[in-house]
Amino acid sequence: MSDADQPKLFVFPRWSNLVIPALVLGAVAGMPYIVLLVGMIGAPSTLAVGYQPQQPIPYSHELHVNQLGLDCRYCHNTVETGAFAAIPPTATCMNCHHAVRTDSAVLKPLYESFRTGKPIHWTQVHDLPDYAYFNHSAHINKGVSCVSCHGRIDRMGGDGVYQHEELSMGWCLNCHRNPAPNLRPKNQVTNLMWGFDLTEDEAQQLRDLGLKDVKAGVDLTDEQRLEVGELMFKKHNVMDRHQMSDCSRCHR
Numbered sequence: 001m002s003d004a005d006q007p008k009l010f011v012f013p014r015w016s017n018l019v020i021p022a023l024v025l026g027a028v029a030g031m032p033y034i035v036l037l038v039g040m041i042g043a044p045s046t047l048a049v050g051y052q053p054q055q056p057i058p059y060s061h062e063l064h065v066n067q068l069g070l071d072c073r074y075c076h077n078t079v080e081t082g083a084f085a086a087i088p089p090t091a092t093c094m095n096c097h098h099a100v101r102t103d104s105a106v107l108k109p110l111y112e113s114f115r116t117g118k119p120i121h122w123t124q125v126h127d128l129p130d131y132a133y134f135n136h137s138a139h140i141n142k143g144v145s146c147v148s149c150h151g152r153i154d155r156m157g158g159d160g161v162y163q164h165e166e167l168s169m170g171w172c173l174n175c176h177r178n179p180a181p182n183l184r185p186k187n188q189v190t191n192l193m194w195g196f197d198l199t200e201d202e203a204q205q206l207r208d209l210g211l212k213d214v215k216a217g218v219d220l221t222d223e224q225r226l227e228v229g230e231l232m233f234k235k236h237n238v239m240d241r242h243q244m245s246d247c248s249r250c251h252r
């Protein structure tokens with residue numbers, strides 16, 4: 001009798017010997033992680049809406065963005081390409097302040113930083129726990145505006161930036177389950193006034209998208225914002241709500 005004539009027995013493949021140890025190892029290794037996560041429930045630090053630390057220089061977004069018209073990306077120049085939004089180095093400020101307000105008392109730390117080459121120590125305002133993954137470019141490139149998460153930065157003055165939203169998991173998921181109302185054309189992401197008192201160019205862009213009755217000088221209604229958002233949801237090829245709420249999306 002040759003081997004081929006023997007009734008075929010199911011034999012576990014060799015690698016299956018590794019499955020049980022792997023499961024046990026996984027459970028043990030995963031345990032501290034879960035405990036850590038659960039231990040964080042209600043940890044207040046990241047949920048501090050209104051948190052406004054004092055900064056070494058009373059830098060005003062209201063002045064530089066609203067009055068001088070600087071785009072966010074002039075200073076936070078990695079938001080479109082990276083996970084983090086870069087805080088500008090002293091050199092960026094010096095583009096203007098080598099000549100502007102050189103006698104200012106509040107700018108002394110800036111000139112000191114420039115002279116010594118030591119960076120200014122800005123105090124971080126927003127800070128997620130390390131076990132939660134966030135990425136700026138993933139949002140910016142799908143048409144989510146800074147204003148959805150940071151509020152009206154262009155109205156925040158010399159008292160500094162404050163945290164506008166809760167940044168809790170529930171808050172993230174609330175949008176991930178239904179992002180359309182928060183989506184807009186990509187070129188309007190840093191325009192925190194978009195949708196209010198439309199300029200002629202903004203109105204034209206919306207008419208080109210197929211919105212009727214939009215003209216310069218008016219505000220978009222909630223229905224019109226949703227209409228734009230739904231168009232952008234398709235145009236930017238945004239993931240469905242199940243993919244968006246997958247745990248591994250933000251815990252990797």
Ligand code: HEC
Pocket residue numbers: 055059061064065070071072073074075076087088122123124125126127146147150153154160161190192
């Ligand atoms: C001229 C440079 C400049 C421009 C333009 C600018 N920022 Fe800033 N931004 C800063 C500096 C400096 C800080 C750090 C000081 C602070 O937090 O107030 C900062 C801080 C921030 C923070 C808080 C960061 C943290 O620590 O969590 C946010 C959010 C922010 N900017 C958003 C924006 C948005 C949105 C725009 C556009 C509407 C913008 N910025 C335009 C210079 C700039």
Ligand code: HEC
Pocket residue numbers: 057058059060063064068070075088092093094095096097100101104105106107110
């Ligand atoms: C595009 C040019 C430009 C850039 C870049 C710029 N500033 Fe300014 N800044 C100005 C102008 C213009 C004023 C207003 C001067 C005035 O009121 O006469 C000003 C005013 C200020 C003041 C108020 C000074 C005072 O005495 O009241 C501070 C503080 C300041 N800037 C900080 C910064 C910091 C920090 C940066 C870098 C993160 C920066 N600026 C980048 C143009 C700029």
Ligand code: HEC
Pocket residue numbers: 072073076079083084085086087126127128129134136139140144145146147148149150167189190
């Ligand atoms: C979907 C929400 C969301 C959007 C949209 C968003 N941010 Fe943020 N931003 C955050 C969160 C969350 C943090 C804290 C990240 C962390 O701690 O890892 C943050 C942090 C920052 C910081 C501090 C540095 C850093 O990356 O931790 C700056 C500066 C900033 N944002 C600027 C901007 C600007 C400018 C825009 C628009 C071009 C923008 N953000 C859009 C949620 C957002």
Ligand code: HEC
Pocket residue numbers: 128132133134135138139142144148149167168171172173175176179182237238239249250
């Ligand atoms: C206002 C709406 C909104 C809020 C708030 C928001 N997100 Fe998002 N998020 C989106 C959209 C839209 C995308 C893009 C999905 C896609 O790529 O199709 C996204 C994508 C992501 C991605 C990248 C997914 C990938 O794998 O490419 C991560 C990570 C993420 N979000 C984490 C967070 C976290 C953490 C928070 C809360 C601190 C948060 N988001 C808050 C709308 C939002």
Ligand code: HEC
Pocket residue numbers: 037038040041042043046047128129132167168169172173176244245246247248249250251
């Ligand atoms: C869109 C991003 C996102 C997704 C998806 C997500 N989380 Fe979170 N999660 C967060 C953020 C941000 C925090 C930190 C919130 C804070 O600082 O309190 C967090 C915190 C937690 C915590 C700590 C306790 C708490 O509630 O603050 C646990 C446990 C957790 N997540 C489990 C999960 C599980 C399980 C899933 C899948 C069902 C999931 N997360 C999906 C963003 C997300």
